[in-house]
Amino acid sequence: MNVYQEELLDHYExxxxxGTLPNPNISHEEDxxxxxxxxxxxxxxxxxxxxxxxxxxxxxxISQAAASMLTEEIEGxxxxxxxxxxxxxxxxxIGIPLGPVRLKCALLALKVLKAGAYGIKGWPGExx
Amino acid sequence: xxxxxxRPLDVERIRADFPxxxxxxxxxxxxxxxxTQTPRPVVEAMDAYYDTYRSNIHRGIYRISEEATAQYxxxxxxxxxxxxxxxxxxxxxxxxxxxxxxxxxxxxxxxNIQAGDEIVLTVMEHHSNLVPWQLLAQRTGAVLRFMEITDxxxxxxxxxxxxxxxxTKLVAIGHVSxxxxxxxxxxxxxxxxxxxxxxxxxxxxxxxxxxxVDVQQLDxxxxxxxxxxxxxxxxxxxxxGKLELLEEMPPFLGGGSMxxxxxxxxxxxxxxxxxxxxxxPSIAEAIGLGHAVDYITDANLAALQVHEQELLKYxxxxxxxxxxxxxxxxxxxxQKAGVISFNMEGVHPHDVAGVxxxxxxxxxxxHHCAQPLMKRLDVIATARASFYLYNTIEEVDRLYEGLCxxxxxxxxxxxxSVG
Numbered sequence: 001m002n003v004y005q006e007e008l009l010d011h012y013e014x015x016x017x018x019g020t021l022p023n024p025n026i027s028h029e030e031d032x033x034x035x036x037x038x039x040x041x042x043x044x045x046x047x048x049x050x051x052x053x054x055x056x057x058x059x060x061x062i063s064q065a066a067a068s069m070l071t072e073e074i075e076g077x078x079x080x081x082x083x084x085x086x087x088x089x090x091x092x093x094i095g096i097p098l099g100p101v102r103l104k105c106a107l108l109a110l111k112v113l114k115a116g117a118y119g120i121k122g123w124p125g126e127x128x
Numbered sequence: 129x130x131x132x133x134x135r136p137l138d139v140e141r142i143r144a145d146f147p148x149x150x151x152x153x154x155x156x157x158x159x160x161x162x163x164t165q166t167p168r169p170v171v172e173a174m175d176a177y178y179d180t181y182r183s184n185i186h187r188g189i190y191r192i193s194e195e196a197t198a199q200y201x202x203x204x205x206x207x208x209x210x211x212x213x214x215x216x217x218x219x220x221x222x223x224x225x226x227x228x229x230x231x232x233x234x235x236x237x238x239x240n241i242q243a244g245d246e247i248v249l250t251v252m253e254h255h256s257n258l259v260p261w262q263l264l265a266q267r268t269g270a271v272l273r274f275m276e277i278t279d280x281x282x283x284x285x286x287x288x289x290x291x292x293x294x295x296t297k298l299v300a301i302g303h304v305s306x307x308x309x310x311x312x313x314x315x316x317x318x319x320x321x322x323x324x325x326x327x328x329x330x331x332x333x334x335x336x337x338x339x340x341v342d343v344q345q346l347d348x349x350x351x352x353x354x355x356x357x358x359x360x361x362x363x364x365x366x367x368x369g370k371l372e373l374l375e376e377m378p379p380f381l382g383g384g385s386m387x388x389x390x391x392x393x394x395x396x397x398x399x400x401x402x403x404x405x406x407x408x409p410s411i412a413e414a415i416g417l418g419h420a421v422d423y424i425t426d427a428n429l430a431a432l433q434v435h436e437q438e439l440l441k442y443x444x445x446x447x448x449x450x451x452x453x454x455x456x457x458x459x460x461x462x463q464k465a466g467v468i469s470f471n472m473e474g475v476h477p478h479d480v481a482g483v484x485x486x487x488x489x490x491x492x493x494x495h496h497c498a499q500p501l502m503k504r505l506d507v508i509a510t511a512r513a514s515f516y517l518y519n520t521i522e523e524v525d526r527l528y529e530g531l532c533x534x535x536x537x538x539x540x541x542x543x544x545s546v547g
Binding site for chain 1: 476477478479482483486493494495508509537538
Protein backbone atom coordinates (compact mmCIF):
# COMPACT_ATOMS: atom_id res chain seq x y z
CA MET A 1 0.00 0.00 0.00
CA ASN A 2 1.40 3.38 -0.81
CA VAL A 3 0.71 7.04 -0.28
CA TYR A 4 -1.12 7.39 -3.56
CA GLN A 5 -4.14 5.25 -2.83
CA GLU A 6 -7.67 6.17 -3.81
CA GLU A 7 -8.96 7.58 -0.54
CA LEU A 8 -6.18 10.10 -0.19
CA LEU A 9 -6.35 11.10 -3.83
CA ASP A 10 -10.12 11.57 -3.52
CA HIS A 11 -9.63 13.94 -0.61
CA TYR A 12 -6.94 15.74 -2.59
CA GLU A 13 -9.03 16.10 -5.71
CA UNK A 14 -12.37 16.75 -4.06
CA UNK A 15 -11.53 18.14 -0.66
CA UNK A 16 -14.23 18.56 1.96
CA UNK A 17 -14.81 22.01 3.41
CA UNK A 18 -12.48 23.72 0.98
CA GLY A 19 -12.75 27.50 0.96
CA THR A 20 -12.94 30.39 3.40
CA LEU A 21 -15.64 31.78 5.71
CA PRO A 22 -16.70 35.45 5.50
CA ASN A 23 -16.89 36.05 9.27
CA PRO A 24 -14.98 33.37 11.12
CA ASN A 25 -14.48 33.51 14.90
CA ILE A 26 -11.10 31.99 14.36
CA SER A 27 -8.84 32.12 11.32
CA HIS A 28 -5.28 30.99 11.27
CA GLU A 29 -2.73 30.23 8.57
CA GLU A 30 0.70 28.62 8.61
CA ASP A 31 3.14 27.26 6.09
CA UNK A 32 5.91 24.75 5.94
CA UNK A 33 8.82 26.68 4.43
CA UNK A 34 10.63 23.47 3.53
CA UNK A 35 8.14 22.46 0.88
CA UNK A 36 5.91 25.52 0.62
CA UNK A 37 2.75 23.80 1.82
CA UNK A 38 0.33 26.42 3.17
CA UNK A 39 -2.96 25.91 5.03
CA UNK A 40 -5.49 28.31 6.49
CA UNK A 41 -8.37 27.15 8.66
CA UNK A 42 -11.48 29.26 9.38
CA UNK A 43 -13.87 28.28 12.18
CA UNK A 44 -17.24 29.42 13.43
CA UNK A 45 -17.68 28.35 17.04
CA UNK A 46 -21.01 28.64 18.85
CA UNK A 47 -21.27 27.60 22.51
CA UNK A 48 -17.98 25.72 22.31
CA UNK A 49 -19.17 23.77 19.24
CA UNK A 50 -17.57 24.08 15.81
CA UNK A 51 -20.54 24.74 13.57
CA UNK A 52 -18.63 25.61 10.42
CA UNK A 53 -15.14 24.94 9.19
CA UNK A 54 -13.28 25.69 5.98
CA UNK A 55 -9.71 25.20 4.96
CA UNK A 56 -7.77 26.74 2.10
CA UNK A 57 -4.22 26.72 0.85
CA UNK A 58 -2.03 24.67 -1.41
CA UNK A 59 0.54 21.95 -1.23
CA UNK A 60 1.13 18.26 -1.77
CA UNK A 61 -1.44 15.47 -1.63
CA ILE A 62 -0.68 14.57 1.97
CA SER A 63 -1.00 18.07 3.40
CA GLN A 64 -4.21 18.84 1.54
CA ALA A 65 -5.86 15.45 2.09
CA ALA A 66 -4.99 15.56 5.79
CA ALA A 67 -6.58 19.01 6.05
CA SER A 68 -9.70 17.77 4.30
CA MET A 69 -9.97 14.76 6.63
CA LEU A 70 -9.34 16.90 9.70
CA THR A 71 -12.13 19.34 8.84
CA GLU A 72 -14.57 16.43 8.42
CA GLU A 73 -13.49 15.14 11.81
CA ILE A 74 -13.95 18.38 13.74
CA GLU A 75 -17.15 19.79 12.28
CA GLY A 76 -19.93 19.58 14.90
CA UNK A 77 -17.55 18.67 17.68
CA UNK A 78 -16.83 20.70 20.79
CA UNK A 79 -13.55 22.51 21.16
CA UNK A 80 -12.92 20.37 24.23
CA UNK A 81 -13.17 17.22 22.12
CA UNK A 82 -11.11 18.72 19.38
CA UNK A 83 -8.45 19.73 21.82
CA UNK A 84 -7.72 16.07 22.47
CA UNK A 85 -6.81 15.38 18.83
CA UNK A 86 -3.22 14.25 18.57
CA UNK A 87 -0.59 13.41 15.99
CA UNK A 88 -1.67 9.77 16.15
CA UNK A 89 -5.28 10.65 15.35
CA UNK A 90 -4.13 12.30 12.14
CA UNK A 91 -1.94 9.33 11.27
CA UNK A 92 -4.90 7.01 11.91
CA UNK A 93 -7.05 9.08 9.52
CA ILE A 94 -4.39 8.85 6.83
CA GLY A 95 -3.99 5.19 7.57
CA ILE A 96 -0.65 4.56 5.92
CA PRO A 97 2.90 4.83 7.20
CA LEU A 98 4.67 8.10 6.41
CA GLY A 99 8.34 8.99 6.38
CA PRO A 100 9.63 11.91 8.44
CA VAL A 101 9.44 14.44 5.58
CA ARG A 102 5.85 13.65 4.69
CA LEU A 103 4.91 13.53 8.40
CA LYS A 104 5.39 17.31 8.52
CA CYS A 105 3.02 17.65 5.55
CA ALA A 106 0.44 15.45 7.27
CA LEU A 107 0.53 17.40 10.53
CA LEU A 108 0.42 20.92 9.10
CA ALA A 109 -3.39 21.17 9.30
CA LEU A 110 -3.44 20.03 12.93
CA LYS A 111 -0.69 22.53 13.70
CA VAL A 112 -2.78 25.32 12.18
CA LEU A 113 -5.88 24.18 14.10
CA LYS A 114 -4.03 24.04 17.43
CA ALA A 115 -2.32 27.37 16.91
CA GLY A 116 -5.52 29.07 15.74
CA ALA A 117 -8.00 27.59 18.18
CA TYR A 118 -5.84 27.47 21.27
CA GLY A 119 -3.00 29.82 20.59
CA ILE A 120 -0.57 26.95 21.01
CA LYS A 121 2.42 28.52 19.33
CA GLY A 122 5.26 26.24 18.51
CA TRP A 123 3.26 23.05 19.02
CA PRO A 124 5.96 20.39 18.78
CA GLY A 125 3.83 18.44 16.30
CA GLU A 126 5.67 15.41 15.07
CA UNK A 127 7.80 15.23 18.22
CA UNK A 128 4.73 14.98 20.42
CA UNK B 129 34.63 16.43 -28.28
CA UNK B 130 36.92 13.79 -29.74
CA UNK B 131 35.75 10.54 -28.23
CA UNK B 132 38.34 8.36 -29.91
CA UNK B 133 40.85 9.14 -27.18
CA UNK B 134 39.21 6.88 -24.65
CA ARG B 135 36.93 3.91 -24.22
CA PRO B 136 33.31 4.77 -23.51
CA LEU B 137 32.09 3.72 -20.07
CA ASP B 138 31.30 0.05 -19.62
CA VAL B 139 28.18 0.87 -17.64
CA GLU B 140 27.13 -2.75 -17.19
CA ARG B 141 30.48 -3.59 -15.59
CA ILE B 142 30.34 -0.45 -13.45
CA ARG B 143 26.85 -1.32 -12.20
CA ALA B 144 28.10 -4.74 -11.08
CA ASP B 145 30.29 -2.91 -8.53
CA PHE B 146 27.20 -1.48 -6.82
CA PRO B 147 25.21 -4.13 -4.89
CA UNK B 148 22.36 -1.64 -4.39
CA UNK B 149 21.42 -2.09 -8.06
CA UNK B 150 21.11 -5.88 -7.74
CA UNK B 151 17.41 -5.73 -6.91
CA UNK B 152 14.35 -6.54 -9.02
CA UNK B 153 13.30 -4.23 -10.43
CA UNK B 154 16.58 -2.41 -10.09
CA UNK B 155 16.60 0.86 -8.21
CA UNK B 156 16.75 3.79 -10.63
CA UNK B 157 18.86 6.12 -8.53
CA UNK B 158 18.59 9.61 -9.99
CA UNK B 159 19.53 11.71 -6.97
CA UNK B 160 23.26 11.84 -7.50
CA UNK B 161 23.56 15.59 -7.02
CA UNK B 162 22.57 14.92 -3.41
CA UNK B 163 24.78 11.88 -2.83
CA THR B 164 26.11 9.05 -4.97
CA GLN B 165 26.21 5.30 -4.39
CA THR B 166 29.37 3.58 -3.16
CA PRO B 167 31.10 0.89 -5.23
CA ARG B 168 32.52 -2.29 -3.65
CA PRO B 169 36.21 -1.29 -4.07
CA VAL B 170 35.62 1.79 -1.90
CA VAL B 171 33.74 -0.16 0.77
CA GLU B 172 36.40 -2.90 0.67
CA ALA B 173 39.20 -0.37 1.16
CA MET B 174 37.45 0.96 4.25
CA ASP B 175 36.77 -2.60 5.48
CA ALA B 176 40.46 -3.40 5.06
CA TYR B 177 41.33 -0.50 7.35
CA TYR B 178 38.87 -1.68 10.00
CA ASP B 179 39.76 -5.36 9.64
CA THR B 180 43.54 -5.22 9.34
CA TYR B 181 45.15 -1.93 10.41
CA ARG B 182 42.58 0.01 12.46
CA SER B 183 44.49 2.59 14.55
CA ASN B 184 44.93 6.31 14.93
CA ILE B 185 47.26 8.14 12.61
CA HIS B 186 50.38 10.27 12.98
CA ARG B 187 51.34 9.34 16.55
CA GLY B 188 51.47 5.58 16.85
CA ILE B 189 54.90 4.02 17.24
CA TYR B 190 53.77 0.70 15.88
CA ARG B 191 53.30 -0.88 12.50
CA ILE B 192 49.56 -0.64 11.91
CA SER B 193 49.48 3.04 12.91
CA GLU B 194 52.23 3.70 10.41
CA GLU B 195 50.20 1.83 7.82
CA ALA B 196 47.08 3.88 8.63
CA THR B 197 49.08 7.11 8.39
CA ALA B 198 50.55 6.06 5.05
CA GLN B 199 47.12 5.17 3.64
CA TYR B 200 45.59 8.43 4.90
CA UNK B 201 48.39 10.46 3.30
CA UNK B 202 48.20 8.42 0.08
CA UNK B 203 44.54 9.43 -0.14
CA UNK B 204 45.61 13.07 0.15
CA UNK B 205 48.07 12.61 -2.70
CA UNK B 206 45.40 11.01 -4.88
CA UNK B 207 43.04 13.93 -4.25
CA UNK B 208 45.85 16.41 -5.00
CA UNK B 209 46.50 14.66 -8.31
CA UNK B 210 42.80 14.61 -9.17
CA UNK B 211 42.53 18.40 -9.06
CA UNK B 212 46.19 19.00 -10.03
CA UNK B 213 47.12 20.72 -6.77
CA UNK B 214 50.85 21.54 -6.80
CA UNK B 215 51.45 19.97 -3.39
CA UNK B 216 49.54 17.41 -1.32
CA UNK B 217 49.70 19.65 1.76
CA UNK B 218 47.39 22.10 -0.02
CA UNK B 219 44.65 19.49 0.38
CA UNK B 220 42.87 19.81 3.74
CA UNK B 221 40.53 17.02 4.74
CA UNK B 222 37.25 18.24 6.22
CA UNK B 223 33.84 16.65 6.75
CA UNK B 224 32.26 18.00 3.58
CA UNK B 225 32.00 21.00 1.24
CA UNK B 226 30.07 22.94 3.87
CA UNK B 227 32.83 22.58 6.43
CA UNK B 228 35.47 23.49 3.83
CA UNK B 229 33.68 26.73 3.00
CA UNK B 230 33.11 27.52 6.67
CA UNK B 231 36.82 26.97 7.28
CA UNK B 232 37.63 29.68 4.72
CA UNK B 233 34.91 31.99 6.04
CA UNK B 234 36.10 31.74 9.64
CA UNK B 235 39.85 31.52 9.18
CA UNK B 236 40.60 33.55 6.05
CA UNK B 237 37.48 35.68 6.43
CA UNK B 238 38.10 36.76 10.00
CA UNK B 239 41.69 37.72 9.19
CA ASN B 240 40.96 39.53 5.93
CA ILE B 241 37.43 40.91 5.85
CA GLN B 242 36.52 44.24 7.42
CA ALA B 243 33.45 46.46 7.64
CA GLY B 244 32.52 47.83 4.22
CA ASP B 245 34.35 45.11 2.29
CA GLU B 246 32.25 43.40 -0.34
CA ILE B 247 31.70 39.70 -0.95
CA VAL B 248 30.25 38.84 -4.35
CA LEU B 249 28.03 35.74 -4.68
CA THR B 250 25.52 34.49 -7.21
CA VAL B 251 21.79 34.03 -6.69
CA MET B 252 22.13 30.35 -7.57
CA GLU B 253 24.41 29.41 -4.67
CA HIS B 254 23.69 26.40 -2.50
CA HIS B 255 23.06 27.47 1.10
CA SER B 256 26.48 26.05 1.97
CA ASN B 257 28.08 28.75 -0.17
CA LEU B 258 25.77 31.47 1.10
CA VAL B 259 25.09 31.15 4.81
CA PRO B 260 28.81 31.07 5.85
CA TRP B 261 29.23 34.40 4.03
CA GLN B 262 26.09 35.85 5.64
CA LEU B 263 27.55 34.93 9.02
CA LEU B 264 30.90 36.47 8.10
CA ALA B 265 29.18 39.64 6.90
CA GLN B 266 27.22 39.83 10.16
CA ARG B 267 30.41 39.41 12.20
CA THR B 268 32.44 41.95 10.29
CA GLY B 269 30.03 44.45 8.73
CA ALA B 270 30.96 43.33 5.23
CA VAL B 271 28.39 43.63 2.42
CA LEU B 272 27.07 40.79 0.25
CA ARG B 273 26.40 41.46 -3.43
CA PHE B 274 24.67 39.04 -5.75
CA MET B 275 25.14 38.32 -9.42
CA GLU B 276 21.75 37.55 -10.98
CA ILE B 277 20.92 34.93 -13.58
CA THR B 278 19.21 35.23 -16.93
CA ASP B 279 15.78 33.71 -17.45
CA UNK B 280 17.55 30.75 -19.01
CA UNK B 281 19.46 30.13 -15.81
CA UNK B 282 22.84 31.37 -16.99
CA UNK B 283 24.99 33.70 -14.94
CA UNK B 284 24.35 37.31 -16.01
CA UNK B 285 27.95 38.01 -16.80
CA UNK B 286 27.36 41.70 -17.59
CA UNK B 287 26.73 42.26 -13.88
CA UNK B 288 30.14 40.99 -12.94
CA UNK B 289 31.92 44.15 -14.03
CA UNK B 290 29.46 46.30 -12.04
CA UNK B 291 29.88 44.20 -8.94
CA UNK B 292 33.65 43.91 -8.99
CA UNK B 293 35.25 47.01 -7.51
CA UNK B 294 38.22 47.81 -5.31
CA UNK B 295 35.90 47.09 -2.37
CA THR B 296 35.46 43.48 -3.50
CA LYS B 297 37.56 41.21 -1.31
CA LEU B 298 36.06 37.88 -2.20
CA VAL B 299 34.00 36.14 -4.86
CA ALA B 300 32.28 32.88 -3.79
CA ILE B 301 30.76 30.96 -6.67
CA GLY B 302 29.48 27.50 -7.43
CA HIS B 303 31.16 25.80 -10.37
CA VAL B 304 27.97 23.95 -11.28
CA SER B 305 24.47 24.82 -10.00
CA UNK B 306 23.00 21.91 -8.02
CA UNK B 307 19.53 22.92 -9.20
CA UNK B 308 19.92 24.12 -12.77
CA UNK B 309 23.03 22.18 -13.71
CA UNK B 310 24.43 25.40 -15.19
CA UNK B 311 28.21 25.26 -15.63
CA UNK B 312 29.40 28.71 -14.62
CA UNK B 313 32.25 30.40 -16.54
CA UNK B 314 34.41 30.44 -13.43
CA UNK B 315 37.65 30.84 -15.36
CA UNK B 316 36.49 34.28 -16.52
CA UNK B 317 35.09 35.12 -13.09
CA UNK B 318 38.42 34.25 -11.46
CA UNK B 319 40.42 36.35 -13.92
CA UNK B 320 38.09 39.33 -13.44
CA UNK B 321 38.11 38.95 -9.65
CA UNK B 322 41.90 38.80 -9.51
CA UNK B 323 42.08 41.94 -11.63
CA UNK B 324 40.52 43.88 -8.73
CA UNK B 325 42.55 42.02 -6.13
CA UNK B 326 39.74 39.79 -4.87
CA UNK B 327 40.16 36.16 -3.87
CA UNK B 328 37.88 33.44 -5.25
CA UNK B 329 36.29 30.48 -3.46
CA UNK B 330 34.88 27.84 -5.80
CA UNK B 331 32.16 25.49 -4.55
CA UNK B 332 33.09 22.48 -6.68
CA UNK B 333 30.76 19.98 -5.03
CA UNK B 334 28.90 19.44 -8.32
CA UNK B 335 31.90 19.68 -10.69
CA UNK B 336 34.86 17.68 -9.37
CA UNK B 337 32.81 14.43 -9.33
CA UNK B 338 31.76 14.91 -12.96
CA UNK B 339 34.62 16.37 -15.01
CA UNK B 340 38.28 17.27 -14.86
CA VAL B 341 38.91 20.29 -12.65
CA ASP B 342 42.43 21.77 -12.62
CA VAL B 343 43.06 24.23 -9.79
CA GLN B 344 46.28 25.52 -11.34
CA GLN B 345 44.65 26.21 -14.68
CA LEU B 346 41.67 27.88 -12.99
CA ASP B 347 44.01 29.77 -10.64
CA UNK B 348 41.27 29.70 -7.97
CA UNK B 349 42.31 30.61 -4.44
CA UNK B 350 40.14 28.03 -2.70
CA UNK B 351 38.15 25.06 -3.98
CA UNK B 352 35.81 22.87 -1.93
CA UNK B 353 34.14 19.53 -2.61
CA UNK B 354 32.68 16.44 -0.89
CA UNK B 355 33.61 12.77 -1.05
CA UNK B 356 30.05 11.48 -0.90
CA UNK B 357 29.07 12.98 -4.25
CA UNK B 358 31.88 11.13 -6.06
CA UNK B 359 31.47 7.47 -5.04
CA UNK B 360 33.16 8.10 -1.70
CA UNK B 361 31.72 7.79 1.80
CA UNK B 362 29.99 10.53 3.79
CA UNK B 363 32.00 12.41 6.39
CA UNK B 364 34.94 13.36 4.20
CA UNK B 365 35.36 16.58 2.26
CA UNK B 366 38.18 18.56 0.76
CA UNK B 367 39.46 22.10 0.83
CA UNK B 368 42.16 23.07 -1.62
CA GLY B 369 43.89 26.42 -1.05
CA LYS B 370 46.78 28.34 -2.46
CA LEU B 371 49.84 27.65 -0.35
CA GLU B 372 50.63 31.23 0.66
CA LEU B 373 47.02 31.80 1.74
CA LEU B 374 46.77 28.60 3.76
CA GLU B 375 50.10 29.33 5.43
CA GLU B 376 49.07 32.83 6.50
CA MET B 377 45.63 31.84 7.72
CA PRO B 378 44.99 31.39 11.45
CA PRO B 379 43.75 27.97 12.60
CA PHE B 380 40.06 27.12 12.34
CA LEU B 381 39.41 24.47 15.00
CA GLY B 382 41.82 24.08 17.91
CA GLY B 383 42.83 20.76 19.44
CA GLY B 384 45.03 17.75 18.96
CA SER B 385 47.05 17.24 15.77
CA MET B 386 46.97 20.90 14.77
CA UNK B 387 49.64 22.02 17.25
CA UNK B 388 53.43 22.04 17.33
CA UNK B 389 53.78 22.75 21.02
CA UNK B 390 51.32 23.75 23.72
CA UNK B 391 51.95 25.77 26.84
CA UNK B 392 49.44 26.89 29.44
CA UNK B 393 48.53 30.15 27.79
CA UNK B 394 49.61 29.82 24.18
CA UNK B 395 50.43 27.28 21.50
CA UNK B 396 52.31 27.21 18.28
CA UNK B 397 50.69 25.49 15.37
CA UNK B 398 51.56 22.59 13.14
CA UNK B 399 52.54 22.96 9.50
CA UNK B 400 50.04 22.38 6.71
CA UNK B 401 47.87 20.44 6.34
CA UNK B 402 47.77 19.41 10.03
CA UNK B 403 47.14 23.03 11.10
CA UNK B 404 43.60 22.68 9.74
CA UNK B 405 42.94 19.09 10.77
CA UNK B 406 42.32 19.30 14.51
CA UNK B 407 41.35 16.09 16.27
CA UNK B 408 41.24 12.56 14.95
CA PRO B 409 40.04 12.85 11.37
CA SER B 410 37.74 10.57 9.36
CA ILE B 411 40.48 8.04 8.63
CA ALA B 412 38.49 5.26 6.98
CA GLU B 413 36.53 7.85 5.02
CA ALA B 414 39.68 9.56 3.73
CA ILE B 415 41.03 6.18 2.64
CA GLY B 416 37.67 5.46 1.01
CA LEU B 417 37.80 8.79 -0.79
CA GLY B 418 41.26 7.94 -2.14
CA HIS B 419 39.82 4.76 -3.61
CA ALA B 420 36.80 6.64 -4.95
CA VAL B 421 39.24 8.93 -6.78
CA ASP B 422 40.87 5.79 -8.23
CA TYR B 423 37.45 4.45 -9.18
CA ILE B 424 36.27 7.47 -11.16
CA THR B 425 39.66 8.14 -12.75
CA ASP B 426 39.97 4.45 -13.76
CA ALA B 427 36.51 4.73 -15.30
CA ASN B 428 37.89 7.86 -16.98
CA LEU B 429 36.47 11.29 -16.16
CA ALA B 430 36.30 12.31 -19.82
CA ALA B 431 34.28 9.19 -20.69
CA LEU B 432 32.11 9.81 -17.62
CA GLN B 433 31.38 13.33 -18.83
CA VAL B 434 30.44 12.10 -22.31
CA HIS B 435 28.15 9.47 -20.76
CA GLU B 436 26.39 12.03 -18.55
CA GLN B 437 25.97 14.37 -21.52
CA GLU B 438 24.27 11.57 -23.46
CA LEU B 439 21.93 10.87 -20.55
CA LEU B 440 21.20 14.57 -20.15
CA LYS B 441 20.51 15.12 -23.85
CA TYR B 442 18.20 12.12 -23.94
CA UNK B 443 16.44 13.19 -20.74
CA UNK B 444 15.92 16.70 -22.15
CA UNK B 445 14.40 15.21 -25.28
CA UNK B 446 12.08 12.78 -23.46
CA UNK B 447 10.94 15.16 -20.74
CA UNK B 448 10.13 17.84 -23.30
CA UNK B 449 7.68 15.38 -24.85
CA UNK B 450 5.53 15.58 -21.71
CA UNK B 451 3.00 18.35 -21.92
CA UNK B 452 2.72 20.43 -18.78
CA UNK B 453 6.29 19.78 -17.72
CA UNK B 454 8.45 22.88 -17.23
CA UNK B 455 12.23 22.42 -17.36
CA UNK B 456 14.44 24.91 -15.55
CA UNK B 457 17.94 25.95 -16.49
CA UNK B 458 19.82 26.21 -19.79
CA UNK B 459 17.94 24.74 -22.75
CA UNK B 460 21.18 23.50 -24.28
CA UNK B 461 22.59 20.46 -22.48
CA UNK B 462 26.08 21.64 -23.49
CA GLN B 463 25.90 24.46 -20.97
CA LYS B 464 25.03 22.15 -18.11
CA ALA B 465 26.08 19.15 -16.09
CA GLY B 466 23.90 16.09 -15.54
CA VAL B 467 21.18 17.80 -13.53
CA ILE B 468 17.63 18.36 -14.73
CA SER B 469 15.11 20.32 -12.64
CA PHE B 470 11.45 20.45 -13.56
CA ASN B 471 7.89 20.91 -12.39
CA MET B 472 4.71 19.20 -13.49
CA GLU B 473 1.78 21.52 -13.90
CA GLY B 474 -0.80 21.04 -11.16
CA VAL B 475 1.28 18.54 -9.18
CA HIS B 476 3.42 19.36 -6.15
CA PRO B 477 7.03 18.18 -6.66
CA HIS B 478 6.76 16.11 -3.46
CA ASP B 479 3.98 14.17 -5.11
CA VAL B 480 6.02 13.75 -8.29
CA ALA B 481 8.86 12.27 -6.24
CA GLY B 482 6.43 10.31 -4.11
CA VAL B 483 4.72 8.59 -7.04
CA UNK B 484 8.05 7.90 -8.78
CA UNK B 485 9.27 6.28 -5.56
CA UNK B 486 6.45 3.77 -5.80
CA UNK B 487 7.98 2.76 -9.15
CA UNK B 488 11.49 2.37 -7.73
CA UNK B 489 12.76 5.69 -9.07
CA UNK B 490 14.58 7.99 -6.65
CA UNK B 491 14.61 11.70 -7.48
CA UNK B 492 14.83 14.82 -5.34
CA UNK B 493 12.01 17.26 -4.65
CA UNK B 494 12.22 20.44 -2.65
CA HIS B 495 14.20 23.65 -2.57
CA HIS B 496 17.54 21.85 -2.95
CA CYS B 497 19.15 24.12 -0.33
CA ALA B 498 18.87 27.01 -2.78
CA GLN B 499 15.94 29.07 -1.53
CA PRO B 500 17.06 32.38 -3.10
CA LEU B 501 17.20 30.61 -6.46
CA MET B 502 13.70 29.16 -5.92
CA LYS B 503 12.50 32.72 -5.32
CA ARG B 504 14.25 33.92 -8.47
CA LEU B 505 12.59 31.13 -10.47
CA ASP B 506 9.31 32.02 -8.75
CA VAL B 507 8.68 28.45 -7.64
CA ILE B 508 8.21 26.93 -4.20
CA ALA B 509 10.17 23.83 -5.07
CA THR B 510 11.22 21.72 -8.04
CA ALA B 511 11.66 18.06 -8.82
CA ARG B 512 15.21 17.15 -9.83
CA ALA B 513 16.83 14.18 -11.53
CA SER B 514 20.61 13.99 -11.57
CA PHE B 515 22.91 11.45 -13.17
CA TYR B 516 26.18 9.66 -12.53
CA LEU B 517 28.37 7.10 -14.21
CA TYR B 518 26.14 4.10 -13.42
CA ASN B 519 22.91 5.56 -14.83
CA THR B 520 21.47 4.29 -18.10
CA ILE B 521 19.28 5.33 -20.99
CA GLU B 522 16.74 2.72 -19.78
CA GLU B 523 16.53 4.57 -16.46
CA VAL B 524 15.75 7.80 -18.30
CA ASP B 525 12.96 5.90 -20.09
CA ARG B 526 11.68 4.67 -16.72
CA LEU B 527 11.73 8.27 -15.49
CA TYR B 528 9.74 9.33 -18.55
CA GLU B 529 7.19 6.54 -18.10
CA GLY B 530 6.99 7.20 -14.36
CA LEU B 531 6.28 10.87 -15.02
CA CYS B 532 3.55 10.00 -17.51
CA UNK B 533 1.94 7.71 -14.91
CA UNK B 534 2.29 10.41 -12.26
CA UNK B 535 0.53 12.88 -14.48
CA UNK B 536 -2.27 10.43 -15.20
CA UNK B 537 -2.73 9.59 -11.53
CA UNK B 538 -2.51 13.08 -10.13
CA UNK B 539 -4.53 14.98 -12.70
CA UNK B 540 -7.46 12.60 -13.18
CA UNK B 541 -9.84 15.50 -12.93
CA UNK B 542 -9.07 19.15 -13.34
CA UNK B 543 -8.79 20.05 -9.69
CA UNK B 544 -8.12 23.34 -7.97
CA SER B 545 -4.69 24.83 -8.44
CA VAL B 546 -1.97 23.60 -6.14
CA GLY B 547 -0.28 26.95 -6.33
